[in-house]
Amino acid sequence: MTKMRFRPMLYITLVNIIGFLMLFWFSENSDKTYIYTCLIICGINIVMYLLLYYLDYGDLYLFLTVSMLVSIGLITLCRLDIAHHSYDFGQKQILWFIIGIATYFITLIVFGKLTLWNKLKYVYMVLTFALIAATLLFGQVVNGSKNWIYIGSFSIQPSEFIKILFCLCISCFFSAIPPKDAIKKDKRARLYGIPLDEIIMLIYVYACMGSLALFQKEWGTALLLFLIYFTMCFIYKTNTVIKLVNFIIILLAVFMGTFLLSGHIGVRVSVWQDPWKDPSGSGYQIIQSLTAIASGGYFGVGIGNGMPQVIPFAESDFIFAAICEEMGMFTGFAIVLLYFILSYRGIKIAIKSANTYMKSVCLALVIAIGFQTFIIIGGVIKLIPLTGITLPFVSYGGSSMIASFIMIGIMSAAALHERKAKK
Amino acid sequence: MYDIVSDIVKYIFVFIVYMFILSIARLIYLDISDAKRREATSGKGYAYLKLVNLRRNLKFKMHESYSIKDMAYIGRSRKSQIYIDDPYMSKNHARIFLRDGHFYIEDLGSTNGSFLNGRRLPKQPIRLKDTDKLSFGNISFIFVDNMEAEN
Secondary structure, eight states, X not given: OHHHHHHXXXXXXXXXXXXXXXXXXXXXXXXXXXXXXXHHHHHHHHHHHHHHHHHTOSOXXXXXXXXXXXXXXXXXXXXXXXXXXXXXXXXXXXXXXXXHXXXXXXXXXXXXXXXXXXXXXXXXXXXXXXXXXXXXXXXXXXXXXXXXXXXXXXXXXXXXHHHHHHHHHHHHHHHTSOOGGGGGGOOOOEETTEEHXXXXXXXXXXXXXXXXIIITOOHHHHHHHHHHHHHHHHHTTOOHHHHHHHHHHHHHHHHHHHHTOIIIIIHHHHHHHOGGGSTXXXXXXXXXXXXXXXXXXXXXSOTTTSOGGGSTTTTTTTHHHHXXXXXXXXXXXXXXXXXXXXXXXXXXXXHHOOSHHHHHHHHHHHHHHHHHHHHHHHHHTTSSOOOOOOOTTTSSOHHHHHHXXXXXXXXXXXXXXXXXXXX | OHHHHHHHHHHHHHHXXXXXXXXXXXXXXXXXXXXXXXXHHSXXXXXXXXXXXXXXXXXXOOOSEEEESSEXXXXXXXXXXXXXXXXXXXXXOEXXXXXXXXEXXXXXXXXXXXXXXXXXXXXXXXXXXXXXXXXXXXXXXXXXXXXXXXX
């Protein structure tokens, strides 16, 4: 039994060793940096796993899947570095990984110790809008959307953190909804028969989405927030009128998006329908991505034999295409499966959790990770129109990495809370 | 040379990634089946087995007590209700069953034998009484009959 507990870590280490040895061989003058990178990442993974295993702390499956995803992402980023003749992505990503792990532990401890998280809904609201306002004031336009704040040489993407605050905030409202068998005990204040809470939440959700989509052109995050909210509406028994209002607003938004605001969304939809209309302009990204995936085939061309550097944004949004080219479609399937396991664990923690607030936070975060993966992988393989969003844990980026680790930290805190309550 | 090695390694790489997923799925499956088995032997039954050994001295996972409803297999097989991962146990070691209001224990041809109050069990089933001592491999139980205790 104990032997089996360590087997997944063995496979992660093997993947790292094989990947980085190939990179070491492939790089010019056999660059030793890749050996050191391999040692660092394997060391961190093993030490963290042993720590979590022997202290019986956090959730092991969440950590294992995440560390596999980070490993595959890191190998791909180092491969891109070799193509670019630099150390930009790989070195920084390791740093982000270490900072991410640190935030994971801090979140785990802070979130597990304090119990006032469900009383802070107005704090979350103020913080959300403060972040949105800060982006509008100090943000810079990169690739058509205003979502980066530069502080010195660092850059932050506030939308990643808005996502977490949004989940924490709507969970406050959803966890106040009584379960189906106690519907008579519903004592929330009402306005024309509709709970006041849900009206405030509706306004909050659409204010967030509206400001993200209209002012910052962050359609990906806006869509993600809406999907989280709408799914939660169906999981919890919300008011029927609220659901209808949602339907009407979203139909209007789709109508306006396709006919009136034809600039941003219109281009993406037409590219999605036929990228070959403008292969060197707007369709360029998606055509490169599809070509890369197709040239890889089922098992890929092998590490170092492909040309992932020609895919635009191969380090962040299109990393899935870069992975599929060199490691094959089967590795792509494996990544989707890993996200399945991640979602499964999250939902399992949510189901087992007795604390209603923790339950709904867990659900919201799992939905966020699941839909984020679906939106970006779906966009890259031309299943749905492409919206720029990162692939959690795999894509390059500090904000994305830290935000994803905070999400996992909160989920693990919920699991830990439950295990302590049982004892 | 690099191309050939890279060509071979890519298959190994995919294989290891899938082995990882398989091992995780296996661990999750074991956790679920552990929880299910625990459900079958927790709660109130007609009788229960109480562990005599100190749990922290054992190298394998055990619970303090196992309740028995009408039939319980004991052994190293994962299908048995009372699953004990002791190397001295056989896969299907013994079983306890209820017949005409009394509990019986039967040894299922185990290699190292089962012991009732220190004596090795014969082939045929033997009736159990309240507070009987049962031993298998390294571990011992006290048998407690809830029906007799109520009478």
